[in-house]
Amino acid sequence: MRLLTHNMLSCNIKGVSKGFPLGIEVAKLETKTVEFNPQFLRHSFPKIEWKAFQEAAKTLGVNDLPEQVEPSMLDDDDFLRRFHHALLEIHLEEGDLVCPETGRKFPVAKGIPNMLLNEDEV
Amino acid sequence: MARPERQAPPELFYNESESRKYTTSSRIIHIQAKLTERAMELLALPDDKPKLLLDIGCGSGLSGETLSEKGHHWIGMDISQSMLEVALEREADGDLLLGDIGQGLGLRPGVFDGAISISAVQWLCNADKSCNDPRKRLKCFFTALFHCLARGARAVLQIYPENTAQLELITSAAMRCGFSGGLVVDYPHSSRAKKYFLCLVSGPPSVLPKPKGEDGGSESEDNEIDEDDEEEEDNARTVKFSGRERPAKRSKLEKKNKKGRDWILRKKEQRRKAGHEVPRDTKYTGRKRKARF
Ligand SMILES: C[S@@+](CC[C@H](N)C(=O)[O-])C[C@H]1O[C@@H](n2cnc3c(N)ncnc32)[C@H](O)[C@@H]1O
Numbered sequence: 127m128r129l130l131t132h133n134m135l136s137c138n139i140k141g142v143s144k145g146f147p148l149g150i151e152v153a154k155l156e157t158k159t160v161e162f163n164p165q166f167l168r169h170s171f172p173k174i175e176w177k178a179f180q181e182a183a184k185t186l187g188v189n190d191l192p193e194q195v196e197p198s199m200l201d202d203d204d205f206l207r208r209f210h211h212a213l214l215e216i217h218l219e220e221g222d223l224v225c226p227e228t229g230r231k232f233p234v235a236k237g238i239p240n241m242l243l244n245e246d247e248v
Numbered sequence: 249m250a251r252p253e254r255q256a257p258p259e260l261f262y263n264e265s266e267s268r269k270y271t272t273s274s275r276i277i278h279i280q281a282k283l284t285e286r287a288m289e290l291l292a293l294p295d296d297k298p299k300l301l302l303d304i305g306c307g308s309g310l311s312g313e314t315l316s317e318k319g320h321h322w323i324g325m326d327i328s329q330s331m332l333e334v335a336l337e338r339e340a341d342g343d344l345l346l347g348d349i350g351q352g353l354g355l356r357p358g359v360f361d362g363a364i365s366i367s368a369v370q371w372l373c374n375a376d377k378s379c380n381d382p383r384k385r386l387k388c389f390f391t392a393l394f395h396c397l398a399r400g401a402r403a404v405l406q407i408y409p410e411n412t413a414q415l416e417l418i419t420s421a422a423m424r425c426g427f428s429g430g431l432v433v434d435y436p437h438s439s440r441a442k443k444y445f446l447c448l449v450s451g452p453p454s455v456l457p458k459p460k461g462e463d464g465g466s467e468s469e470d471n472e473i474d475e476d477d478e479e480e481e482d483n484a485r486t487v488k489f490s491g492r493e494r495p496a497k498r499s500k501l502e503k504k505n506k507k508g509r510d511w512i513l514r515k516k517e518q519r520r521k522a523g524h525e526v527p528r529d530t531k532y533t534g535r536k537r538k539a540r541f
Contacts, residue, residue: 127343128343130300130321130323130343131323131343131345133356134323134355134356134359134360134396135345135354135355135356136354136355136356137354138351138352138353138354138392145354146356163298163319165297165298166297166298166321169297169298169299169300170300173300173358173359175356214321236333236336237336237343237344238332238336238344238345238346239345239346240346240347241325241345241346241347241354242327242346242347242348242351243348243351248351248352248388
């Protein structure tokens with residue numbers, strides 16, 4: 127799971143009102159190279175909840191993202207490359223995602239988060 | 249053969265051996281690719297720029313491969329662990345989620361530029377467990393889908409409904425959750441090549457995409473999505489409609505076409521044109537035989 131996906135995920139257990147962002151517990155990370163595509167980055171930027179993204183990146187050991195961002199930064203190649211790396215190249219392979227409200231854990235195995243809910247959670 | 253949906257719940261039906269087919273059967277691979285191509289055509293993204301798409305029931309990632317080839321990023325959700333394992337083996341480019349779309353999607357609002365689904369959504373009509381109420385599950389799914397799409401974004405869902413009632417159930421559930429749009433039926437006269445694409449728009453109503461073969465043209469070798477069904481395909485024409493009452497009417501029409509004298513006369517004429525020897529048309533053509541020896 128990439129941080130792009132993490133940034134889109136929210137816990138939808140019945141009754142949970144603030145299911146975003148999911149906490150991350152890391153057991154194993156992996157890096158896979160993805161072609162650098164500034165167009166996609168500029169397109170995605172407005173959709174990203176930056177604070178959650180930047181904090182999630184820190185959890186995965188990526189500390190070079192600014193805390194505050196503004197659209198003008200998308201003209202800076204250096205920023206784009208760091209954004210690209212954190213958004214698309216680092217994968218959480220093993221670990222857990224944690225609902226911020228209930229603490230319920232969603233295990234991640236082989237890079238795939240198990241988001242299946244129990245009957246009583248729907 | 250019984251419909252897969254009648255045999256077992258999806259997470260059990262798509263077991264290791266069924267999932268295996270998605271890397272070994274060239275026929276399945278071909279069909280998934282063709283259906284995805286068509287779904288992308290109907291999705292009609294506004295430009296060629298790379299988008300963030302959702303693949304609902306992404307399974308082995310075959311449909312996702314087509315999305316990646318077009319330069320898009322995608323996130324896929326599927327309920328079958330085995331199918332997702334195959335996607336890992338195939339090194340799918342998208343991120344995968346193990347999840348049940350009937351429980352909602354757990355995705356943030358307004359983030360996806362579009363969604364596709366190939367042969368998955370009809371599974372929601374199953375009541376294979378006591379806790380599974382198709383209406384509730386469809387509602388849960390369409391509500392979540394509506395929310396996670398960007399305003400004005402589309403979803404194209406290719407489905408295999410078991411009958412008109414099921415088609416109606418799915419379509420009306422979508423409309424009730426705020427979607428506009430409707431059904432595009434490719435090759436409606438061919439029992440095998442016929443394909444349903446539910447084209448949904450989250451936002452103000454827009455023009456339904458143009459269906460295939462409107463001019464009555466036949467499915468070419470190149471375009472064919474399923475095993476061919478020569479005779480039927482001569483007549484392949486696409487019907488488009490939207491709204492609730494239409495499916496029933498349309499299927500009645502089709503039945504008429506398939507039986508009666510007119511249909512037989514048309515078929516005979518076709519065979520003649522194709523150079524076959526065909527008995528001449530008389531007043532007896534298409535009449536019922538008497539039960540007599
Ligand atoms: C015909 S397969 C298509 C797979 C996919 N398009 C591909 O390229 O491999 C249908 C898929 O829908 C999935 N599915 C069925 N019901 C589902 C549900 N409730 N939630 C998520 N996925 C589901 C099945 O597990 C299966 O992988």
